[in-house]
Amino acid sequence: MRYRFDYQVTPEATELRMAGPRGNIPADSWSIEAPASLLPGVDLAQRLIAAGAAISEDDTILIEHRAVASLSASEAKSLGLPPISDVVCHLETTGIIARPDFSIRQSWRRAAGQPIVGAKRTGAWLRVGNAWQRLPDALFEIAEGVDRLHALPDDDLAERLKAISSLREVLPAAISSASVETTGLIGEIAIAVADAFSLDLVGAGSDAKLEPILHRAGGNPDDWLLSADEQVAFGRDQFNRFGTARSVYALGKGKYLVLSPPLRKALAEVRRVQSSPIATKRALLASPRAFLREALGDDTEETVIESVFRETSSYAERVIGLGLWQRRVLPWIRLGTTNWFGPEIGDDTQGRRGAASAAGIVIGAETVPLSDEEADQLRARIENAIGANQKTVSLDVAGRVIDVPASYEALAALEALKVARSPLDQTKDFASPPGKESNAASEKEALVIKPNEQEIQVEANFSKRSAPPLGQPTGLASRLKHHQVEGLDWLQKAWAGGRPGVLLADDMGLGKTFQSLAFLAWLREGMDSRAIDRAPILVVAPTGLLENWRAEHDRHLSAPGLGSCVPAYGRALANIRKSAPEGRPGIDVEKLRRADWVLTTYETLRDYDRDFGQVRFSALLFDEAQKIKTPGVRVTDASKAMNAEFRIALTGTPVENRLADLWCITDAVHPACLGDLKSFSATYEKDPDLERLQRLKSSLDVWHGGRAPLLLRRLKEDKLPDLPRPIQRVSKAVMAGAQLAQYKAAIDDARQISKPGGVLEILQRMRAVSLHPGGSPLMSDSDFIEASARMRIAFDALDLIAQRRERVLIFLDDLDLQARLAGIIQRRYGMTAPPMIINGNVGGAVRQARVDRFQVGPDEFDAMILSPRAGGVGLTLTHANHVIHLSRWWNPAVEDQCTGRVVRIGQTRDVEVHIPLALLPESTASFDQNLHALLERKRRLMRDALLPPNATEADRNELFQATIR
Numbered sequence: 001m002r003y004r005f006d007y008q009v010t011p012e013a014t015e016l017r018m019a020g021p022r023g024n025i026p027a028d029s030w031s032i033e034a035p036a037s038l039l040p041g042v043d044l045a046q047r048l049i050a051a052g053a054a055i056s057e058d059d060t061i062l063i064e065h066r067a068v069a070s071l072s073a074s075e076a077k078s079l080g081l082p083p084i085s086d087v088v089c090h091l092e093t094t095g096i097i098a099r100p101d102f103s104i105r106q107s108w109r110r111a112a113g114q115p116i117v118g119a120k121r122t123g124a125w126l127r128v129g130n131a132w133q134r135l136p137d138a139l140f141e142i143a144e145g146v147d148r149l150h151a152l153p154d155d156d157l158a159e160r161l162k163a164i165s166s167l168r169e170v171l172p173a174a175i176s177s178a179s180v181e182t183t184g185l186i187g188e189i190a191i192a193v194a195d196a197f198s199l200d201l202v203g204a205g206s207d208a209k210l211e212p213i214l215h216r217a218g219g220n221p222d223d224w225l226l227s228a229d230e231q232v233a234f235g236r237d238q239f240n241r242f243g244t245a246r247s248v249y250a251l252g253k254g255k256y257l258v259l260s261p262p263l264r265k266a267l268a269e270v271r272r273v274q275s276s277p278i279a280t281k282r283a284l285l286a287s288p289r290a291f292l293r294e295a296l297g298d299d300t301e302e303t304v305i306e307s308v309f310r311e312t313s314s315y316a317e318r319v320i321g322l323g324l325w326q327r328r329v330l331p332w333i334r335l336g337t338t339n340w341f342g343p344e345i346g347d348d349t350q351g352r353r354g355a356a357s358a359a360g361i362v363i364g365a366e367t368v369p370l371s372d373e374e375a376d377q378l379r380a381r382i383e384n385a386i387g388a389n390q391k392t393v394s395l396d397v398a399g400r401v402i403d404v405p406a407s408y409e410a411l412a413a414l415e416a417l418k419v420a421r422s423p424l425d426q427t428k429d430f431a432s433p434p435g436k437e438s439n440a441a442s443e444k445e446a447l448v449i450k451p452n453e454q455e456i457q458v459e460a461n462f463s464k465r466s467a468p469p470l471g472q473p474t475g476l477a478s479r480l481k482h483h484q485v486e487g488l489d490w491l492q493k494a495w496a497g498g499r500p501g502v503l504l505a506d507d508m509g510l511g512k513t514f515q516s517l518a519f520l521a522w523l524r525e526g527m528d529s530r531a532i533d534r535a536p537i538l539v540v541a542p543t544g545l546l547e548n549w550r551a552e553h554d555r556h557l558s559a560p561g562l563g564s565c566v567p568a569y570g571r572a573l574a575n576i577r578k579s580a581p582e583g584r585p586g587i588d589v590e591k592l593r594r595a596d597w598v599l600t601t602y603e604t605l606r607d608y609d610r611d612f613g614q615v616r617f618s619a620l621l622f623d624e625a626q627k628i629k630t631p632g633v634r635v636t637d638a639s640k641a642m643n644a645e646f647r648i649a650l651t652g653t654p655v656e657n658r659l660a661d662l663w664c665i666t667d668a669v670h671p672a673c674l675g676d677l678k679s680f681s682a683t684y685e686k687d688p689d690l691e692r693l694q695r696l697k698s699s700l701d702v703w704h705g706g707r708a709p710l711l712l713r714r715l716k717e718d719k720l721p722d723l724p725r726p727i728q729r730v731s732k733a734v735m736a737g738a739q740l741a742q743y744k745a746a747i748d749d750a751r752q753i754s755k756p757g758g759v760l761e762i763l764q765r766m767r768a769v770s771l772h773p774g775g776s777p778l779m780s781d782s783d784f785i786e787a788s789a790r791m792r793i794a795f796d797a798l799d800l801i802a803q804r805r806e807r808v809l810i811f812l813d814d815l816d817l818q819a820r821l822a823g824i825i826q827r828r829y830g831m832t833a834p835p836m837i838i839n840g841n842v843g844g845a846v847r848q849a850r851v852d853r854f855q856v857g858p859d860e861f862d863a864m865i866l867s868p869r870a871g872g873v874g875l876t877l878t879h880a881n882h883v884i885h886l887s888r889w890w891n892p893a894v895e896d897q898c899t900g901r902v903v904r905i906g907q908t909r910d911v912e913v914h915i916p917l918a919l920l921p922e923s924t925a926s927f928d929q930n931l932h933a934l935l936e937r938k939r940r941l942m943r944d945a946l947l948p949p950n951a952t953e954a955d956r957n958e959l960f961q962a963t964i965r
Contacts, residue, residue: 003035005080009125009132013062016045016079024059028833031826039823040777041078047819050837052846065123069140076134078777085126085133087116089142100154104167106146142167158247161258165193192251194225195260196308197267199285202236206278210270210285211235214257226257244268262308266292283584289607290585293573361413362632363404368397379414382406413454448641452667452676453631459672460500462707465645467496468526475521478514478556483714487515491648492522494708501647501669503625503700505713508652508900510720513552516621516648517562523619524562524596535618535645537562537597540605542624543569549599549623563596569604587611602627602635609638620644625651628668629661631677640668653893654713659684666700670710690941715943716903726883726903726911730932731797733789734919739773743920743927750964759960766927766963770918771887772817781824790928793916794884795828801882802829802861806909807854808882810865811898813889815839818865821886825863839867855879868898877901881909886916888928892935893942930962 003025008015018025018034025033030042045061048054053067073083088109095102108119108126120127124140127133135143145167152159194214202211212235214225224231230251238249245267249257259267269291273284284291288309360369370378381393385406392403404410450457470492472480480488487504494502506512526532541549546569553561568576568587578588587608592598592615605612620642622628628636628649647669654662663680666673674680684696700711716723735743746769750762772788785791794810801808812818818837826834836850854864854877864877868889880902889895903911917928934955 003038005038005041007081009122011122013064014068014123016061016063017059026059027056027061031823031834032830036778036780041080043819043823044075044078046822046834046837047815050818050839066137066140069124069135069137082132082134084136087126087133089139091146104146104149106143158258161248161256162193165258192225192255193258193260195263197263198309199270199288201281201285208278208281209236209240210274210281212239212267212270239271240274243271245271266308289603294585363402368395368402375414378404382410451631452672454676454678456672456676460670462498464498465495466531467492468522468529468531473518473521473525475525475558475561476518476556477558480514480518481511484511484515484518487712488518490708490712491515491519495646497707499670499708499710501649502708503649503654503666503669503711505651505654505711507715510714510716512650513549514556516650517553517556520562520597520619521557527618532618535616536592536595537619538617538642538644539597539599539621540602540623540639542627543601545623546599546601566591566595566598568598568600573604589614602639606635606638609641613641613643615643617642617644619646619648621648621650622668623650625649625665626653626661629664631660631664636664666710673710723903724907724910726899726913728913728915730915730917731793732917732919733793734921735789737787738775739769739788739918740921742769742773747964750960759956763956763960770927771814781827784820784824789918790886790916794886794914797882797884797914798825798863805860806882807862807880808884809877809880809902810863810884810886811868812865812886813867814887822865829861835863835865837865840869851877868894876904876906878904878906881907882912882914884914888931888935892938895935925962927963930959934959
């Protein structure tokens with residue numbers, strides 16, 4: 001009996017088995033026992049498992065019907081499945097869509113139009129006679145949609161319309177391919193499903209009305225769900241016709257609007273406030289998420305509240321003058337690309353705007369590129385608008401309209417932009433012209449800050465404080481490591497010396513939380529001894545880390561620790577809520593003042609900034625402080641507006657994308673320590689200079705005159721002597737055959753490119769060829785390895801690792817190669833199961849299960865294959881002591897995070913980091929060698945000068961030129 005794939009269709013999945021001479025083969029052994037002709041199917045099955053679209057059970061792989069429907073003809077053939085059927089789905093509607101008797105009848109016909117009698121669908125399959133026919137994905141989605149509609153109660157109109165809407169979304173592609181025919185209303189109706197909204201206030205004085213503007217969650221915040229006419233009709237008319245929000249609105253002309261249940265509940269609160277005094281409406285506008293928490297209930301997840309209400313740029317601009325926080329306009333100098341590829345290939349913005357597009361302005365968190373001519377035109381329009389008392393001017397950016405505030409601040413930003421582009425005086429100060437201020441200044445209901453962005457407006461100074469004796473507090477339940485004792489000493493001396501705040505930027509894994517808790521415990525003991533005035537402590541952290549803070553508090557501090565904690569997040573908010581006199585949802589300020597320490601989220605701090613702002617905190621700690629790295633947005637302003645004696649920012653990544661990240665975080669803990677943003681950006685970002693950046697770093701992390709530095713940043717390799725240091729093994733092999741031919745062809749093409757984006761295409765091509773030239777799916781394992789210089793090096797290393805019975809992580813971002821590699825490794829080393837794969841398609845629970853399985857396995861050879869971006873963070877895989885960077889990532893920080901999965905506390909063995917490089921047969925440096933040199937240089941700069949790890953356009957061009965020379 002020959003080997004073959006067999007399949008069986010069930011309602012739950014398509015069951016795939018491999019039959020051999022002695023019966024069905026266990027799925028974990030397919031890679032070993034399958035003949036070469038079946039290996040492409042084995043690799044595909046592994047790819048489906050890695051993506052979470054299939055699971056392995058004994059001798060069966062169960063494949064989701066959706067995945068079966070989406071297989072290409074060649075993929076289906078490799079699994080022994082039939083090609084796509086040529087059947088046509090016919091949909092016929094009866095009844096009126098808004099009534100319970102509306103239904104859709106589905107039938108199947110042949111391409112020539114004859115009905116197929118007795119056809120029965122199961123998942124992605126259609127049973128015709130005694131044979132199964134595989135449905136294409138469009139027909140599968142349509143059939144599933146019809147079934148969902150039929151399963152809903154007749155009286156649930158909203159859900160039925162949502163089901164019809166989903167069906168309508170997949171109909172056009174199927175109709176255009178002639179695989180679906182429709183009769184009746186299904187082809188004529190339009191259904192818009194809304195699940196998010198923003199707010200506007202239209203009208204004047206007491207007659208002003210709230211207008212909800214509808215969106216889709218996850219979409220562009222500035223995109224409306226409805227057309228302009230439909231939005232006006234709904235927001236100003238239909239929404240106000242009924243006493244509360246409805247689940248369905250008929251918009252006319254066959255179009256219906258459906259509100260998701262959370263959105264309907266939120267809009268019911270908006271509708272209730274509609275008849276309230278204007279002060280209450282303004283209060284809702286000022287703190288919409290606080291209102292929503294009450295409307296949706298404390299059981300509602302924070303992410304639901306964040307997604308239901310959209311604080312769009314248009315929203316922030318529209319309500320200017322109504323007492324709301326106003327976004328700011330800043331000059332912006334483009335710093336080059338934020339990744340090695342630059343903008344997406346095919347984006348014509350560069351070509352359309354030309355070389356002068358390398359600058360612009362920032363409105364809120366959005367960058368708007370402007371050429372010199374466009375900036376001059378915008379300046380003239382703003383001046384005219386100010387003269388006409390208009391609030392905004394509209395600007396078309398790549399087909400999208402953005403409202404720019406018509407203000408003197410905007411004119412100052414444009415003037416600063418002009419100077420920044422000039423090679424002349426870069427330090428000239430451009431303050432807003434005097435004599436003109438917004439009439440809304442006195443009405444603003446959010447905490448307005450002096451931002452230090454155009455000029456220094458507020459400067460924090462040293463002022464020595466009283467302090468208890470330095471040293472470890474008595475209430476520690478855990479022992480501080482040596483570097484953590486140093487960190488505590490630095491925090492205590494920064495406090496005593498009078499520094500306004502500090503930035504603790506230790507590498508991940510060095511215990512920033514524990515050091516902070518030790519310092520806060522020292523403060524609390526100082527309050528108990530009356531060496532320090534008593535005041536509450538505020539800890540602000542991302543939602544997902546709040547419980548970790550409480551757990552770390554209980555683990556590292558003996559009772560009573562920091563004392564009584566007031567949790568100001570989630571359900572616990574109900575315990576401290578207190579409405580303000582004007583009807584605005586608020587927090588009981590007295591409960592905050594009486595607390596020993598308060599734990600909250602950045603979002604809660606933003607939404608209740610006026611309440612938190614009334615409390616004088618002894619210490620304010622920002623965990624994962626990169627949350628406040630963006631100037632000019634509400635959460636950053638609210639954080640900077642708090643009243644605290646001492647501030648601590650914690651982050652392992654003080655510079656994520658640009659040096660302005662560091663400026664903004666620093667300005668939150670020690671205002672003006674780095675000057676104003678405009679001057680800082682012009683000095684350090686426009687033309688980065690290594691010596692200048694090194695001086696910047698030393699100004700931050702070196703003790704001066706006995707004063708504690710603002711920044712403390714230590715790396716694991718420096719401060720954990722017991723942690724094994726990674727041993728880098730750079731190995732080289734010469735390209736040959738098809739790989740060398742394809743590489744040289746890429747070089748020849750590179751020397752002749754002229755089209756925009758050509759450099760990026762060539763870099764991608766050379767990177768792919770340097771990894772593997774590709775080949776037939778039927779290529780033998782040995783031929784596949786031999787075809788690539790990098791693969792030969794990698795398997796030489798794997799042979800030694802397997803011989804030592806050790807474990808390895810292989811970082812590779814090509815999903816097809818991941819699956820192929822898993823099969824080769826299993827066959828080559830006789831593993832009982834293929835290596836596990838973690839990539840962006842693997843969900844959180846499955847991902848953690850694979851990590852746990854890898855970590856607790858026996859002490860024998862094993863391998864895990866990971867995508868650098870998906871597997872490079874949030875995982876502890878110390879059971880491995882080898883890392884192979886089979887495909888290099890463009891950002892050295894990402895690559896180091898990948899290595900950090902193994903090099904971390906808990907690792908007891910030496911760690912070897914293998915870097916394979918593909919070389920040319922002659923002495924010319926290859927793409928791999930040039931990229932390796934560039935990444936090593938970026939690493940040094942990251943460490944020595946806080947240079948952002950993202951590559952610049954100059955880096956990209958340097959790599960390109962060095963490779964084609």
